[in-house]
Amino acid sequence: MALVPCQVLRVAILLSYFSILCTYKAIDMPARQTYGGSWKFLTFINLVIQAVFFGICVLSDLSSLLTKGSDNQEQERQLKKLISLRDWMMAVLAFPVGVFVVTMFWSLYIYDREVIYPKLLDNFIPAWLNHGMHTTVLPFILIEMRTTHHQYPSRTCGLATICTFSVGYILWVYWIHQVTGVWVYPLLDHLSPGAKVIFFATVTIILNIFYLLGEVLNNYIWDTQKCMEEGKEKPKVD
Structure with missing residues (x-):
């Protein structure tokens, strides 16, 4: 996909996340008034992750356009750092956490919505906002993966980071329970x-x-595209 359409797409996705976050924050829900506020919910944390990620994407696109054709090496270095940050965030946070939130939420919702999203919340959160928080995250991140090649970090570094994030959130959940009961x-x-330990280990x-999965999918998409491009470049033999 061409650069400009990608830029427009990313801006649109970023604006949609801003809209979702602003609408969500404007809702007066009792759960948000308790200890931890919105930050105790993985859904909200994920929305912030996605918004920050797409913000970095838009910023890297703008920087790329502004430095295009420039011989300024310092600008080139800064752009490379920004792109590296974008790729790292996609690999270790945006994709795995985003996919996890969508799949886990809807799996539990189908099993028994009361254990994850009580019917009472329908009085506060409209259906479109629920889908904005728990559904569109997946197609947005897949579109990003399909339109842009992301350089993944070493597998050890990537897995260590996602494990750190997971353990950090689990400890946060336990701390909230310790404080509020x-x-x-x-x-x-x-x-x-015991079941909680197994559950969190499974998570x-x-x-x-x-x-x-993100690493494999990213490599598959772009290795396949590379092969297709190389195939087109091969001269035909009569």
Whole structure:
């Protein structure tokens, strides 16, 4: 896809995340008034991750356009750093966390919505906003992966980062329970201490799997495209 359409697409996605975040923050929900506020929910954290990521994408696109044709080496270095940050964030946060939120939310929602998204929330959150938080994240991140090649970090570094994120969030959830006596998600009320350990370990494993899936998918898309381009460049033999 051409550069300009990619830019427009990223700007549109970024604006949609701003709209979702602003609308969500404007809703007066009791859960947001308790300890941790919106930051105790992985959905909200993911929205911030996606917004920051696409913000970096837009910034890198603008920087690329502004430095195009320039011989300024310092600008080139800064652009490379920005692109490296964009690729790193895509690999270790935007893709695995985004895919996890969508798949986990809808899996639990189908199983029993009360354990993840009680019907009471329908009084506060309109359907379109729910889909903006838990559905469109997936096609947006897949579109980004399809339109732009991202350089993944070393597998060890990537997996270590996503594990750190997972453990950090789990500790945050436990801390909130320690302070308030209430679990962030109703599902956790139904699990024994041992089952909680297994559940959180499984969550961490799934996040690691999604990281690997992103790496494989990224390589597959761009290796396939590279082969197609090379095939077109080969001269025809009569």
